[in-house]
Amino acid sequence: MDREWDLILTSAMDIGKAMLESGGEVHRVEDTIHRICIAYGATGAEVFSIVSLITATASTPQGIHVSQSRRVYASSNNMDRLERLNALSRKICREKTPPHEIPALLAGVLSSRPYSKWCKLLGAMLASGGFAVFFGGTWLDGMMSAAIGLGITLLGMFIPEGINQAVQITLYSFLSGITSLLLAACGLIHNSDKVMIGTIMLMIPGVAFGNALREILKGDTATGMLRLIQSVILATTIAAGFALALVIGGMLL
């Protein structure tokens, strides 16, 4: 029986970790793990999660306590995976899937790829191009912004993993800033500021900021504060990259 509970909690924690990594709220993660434990007959489940850690203790019907924790290193928005994980946890709670079958189901969810790499590139182009025009640029500005957005997204795909995110963002901001200024100097774009705003939109942590405040008011203060500080630092690094580009561009051009 102990082995079974070990497996149940392992599955629940793995699902929770995957949710956190795909941009799910901590509230949802805690709720999911709790529900799964209760669905299998646990008399209680204490779950706590922040952006970088999940810990949970389930009290089994036999009166034994099973405890596990997971460390989460990075998260990004993957709505498709989040939805599948959500559907999987609903299914598990409803059908009480035999615990040894869950890892295979979870692996199935984690390996599904709804969009190809091309879609990501197309998304980056539409986002930076669309918003360059939205903020007042001409159509030419939009196309150039889309090209720069494409460039930095491609660069992001080839950059080796494990490089600090702040360093990456500063590099992207600097490169897109200096490219816009160069293109403007050659007369290839009308408003270099609108082109830069388009590419800023690609990186700006606006969504994270919104989520942070939402979580603070929901009572997940620890996570909210962490996310808030993360997004403020990210915004500062973006500003630093573009500021560097403007200073250097101002001296050269």
Place this chain on the structure above:
Amino acid sequence: MKEFLLQAMIPFLTATLGTLGFALLFWVPKRHLAFAVLGGSMAILAYLGATLIWTDLFLCNMMAMMVSATYAEIMARVTKCPVTLYLIPSIVPLVPGGGLYYTMFYLVDGNKEAAMIMGEKTLLTALGISVGILIISIVTQFIYALKKA
């Protein structure tokens, strides 16, 4: 009215395209894609509409976000999927990317007054968005609690 529609045309189209781009970047599932992007389009239409009534940046963003957050909450309940999936695309067009840029630009330029004004605008926009989401999420939780009771 006709004038407003003509003026709103380009922001509406480009914001919709931009939101579609973000929806792809955020891997919004294909069957939810169209409706998730619609949330972004609604946010910008509501924002443009709000600017006709109010001039305050905070108020306009709050109202726009309340409209699209209501949409997101309803869609999430109807399709039984996480609210985030609909909420995130609808935040995108309101994000103050321009404000952040000009704040930084004036700082580098040495124009402190202008930088302060732009910085304040950026913060007010961000606050308006968050307050809008919050009001709606509190209202939905309240309705949910009432239903259960």
